[in-house]
């Protein structure tokens with residue numbers, strides 16, 4: 164109990180040290196560029212300004228919170244649809260060598276394609292740029308989940324399979340009581356990597372697609388609006404949200420890992 | 424085929440002398456079974472040309488040194504292991520894969536680590552006994568968990584159990600589906616003497632409840648256990664290409680009383696015989712057990 168408190172205490176200290184180091188370097192860069200890159204303190208001012216009325220929702224004046232939520236919603240839809248396809252497909256690939264041999268080359272060819280290359284294709288298919296961003300997120304959320312799920316499923320120990328065989332488990336019972344629980348930690352690893360990619364890609368996508376979102380905010384209000392401070396604020400928000408998403412999935416992954 | 428029938432015939436005669444109550448019929452017939460495994464160093468023949476017939480209601484033990492192929496032979500009956508040559512007939516059907524007519528206690532317990540003790544048994548019962556109502560299934564799980572004294576631990580995960588407790592869950596699971604053939608691979612190996620004795624009694628109770636029509640094949644390293652429970656003890660040679668060394672009958676009347684039979688000359692005789700069969704090949708290798 165006490166040891167745990169000490170451990171948490173130290174990790175807080177380390178985190179604070181890391182932050183101080185970052186702020187120090189940032190401040191130095193700011194001085195070197197003679198304020199071209201705003202200092203942490205100046206950025207803090209911009210941050211407070213950006214954060215006033217975060218959920219203001221006028222047609223031509225949306226708060227940062229609304230923008231964040233709309234980016235998250237797009238990521239959620241694309242990532243959700245991607246996972247909905249990747250997980251069952253991963254089950255199939257993991258349990259059938261033949262399916263794996265057929266699908267694997269396709270995956271190997273499509274996976275390295277830059278997410279941005281999918282955007283124009285999405286635009287051509289849907290004739291709608293928000294939908295094209297979602298399409299882009301969808302495609303890049305597929306691969307890590309698909310690969311990790313099929314890896315998990317193809318590694319189910321013979322012992323577990325034998326239980327299913329010996330007691331005559333139905334296909335449904337086999338999937339829900341053996342395949343899914345065994346591969347769950349792997350699935351969450353895949354989902355974690357996928358959400359990371361999706362979150363990274365959404366900013367680029369929104370720069371291309373415009374509309375309401377953090378990516379467009381960085382581009383339009385930050386770069387075009389000539390406010391490096393806003394760019395920095397956006398970077399910090401994007402980074403923090405990305406970290407929280409990652410933590411969420413790490414937590415889920417831990418929750419579903421079993422002691423054998 | 425003709426050789427098998429004569430074998431059955433001679434065994435029938437032997438068995439009818441030992442146990443006149445039963446009208447024996449064949450439950451398991453292992454016909455000329457060879458199992459070879461593919462290994463990186465080439466094929467490894469674990470057991471070679473084994474033939475064995477087990478009558479309905481018979482309790483047969485397999486003993487032999489570690490690694491001789493007992494689990495492999497059991498696997499061919501359960502359907503987990505495909506013979507490279509020969510075939511196994513169980514309940515009149517050629518074994519092509521595992522099935523709930525043959526209940527198994529695996530040597531390594533094989534519990535699903537993400538399911539509680541209760542769910543581990545319930546899911547097996549639910550699959551193997553589809554016709555029962557939910558209430559009947561629950562009752563069955565409860566009764567069998569109480570039999571192995573694990574009802575208080577029903578909500579634990581396998582990772583939170585001791586080796587002996589896991590083994591008892593595996594036993595309860597096999598008992599619960601009440602198969603006509605029970606295959607037990609060192610089912611009591613991880614138990615202390617007292618728990619082991621209780622499990623022996625429970626096993627025999629289960630067998631008696633079924634009018635002694637249940638067929639039980641069991642792997643064990645424990646000679647006393649083999650004699651106390653079995654009608655016949657199959658002693659195997661060492662591998663590779665292990666064969667049956669000798670089949671020893673246990674002509675002790677049932678019900679057997681553990682305390683009394685140890686003084687029975689028949690028991691002592693059988694014990695000596697088995698010990699000699701095992702020990703003449705005694706080597707340092709066996710210490711790793």
Ligand SMILES: Nc1ncnc2c1ncn2[C@@H]1O[C@H](COP(=O)(O)OP(=O)(O)OP(=O)(O)O)[C@@H](O)[C@H]1O
Nearest residue numbers: 460462467469488489490491492493494495496662
């Ligand atoms: N899947 C496999 N692949 C390769 N070799 C195997 C395989 N399964 C078993 N063997 C080999 O077959 C032989 C017999 O193994 P088996 O598990 O049947 O022994 P056993 O008599 O049950 O031993 P123990 O008493 O230690 O449980 C061993 O030499 C083992 O290495």
Ligand SMILES: [Mg+2]
Nearest residue numbers: 493494530608
């Ligand atoms: Mg074994």
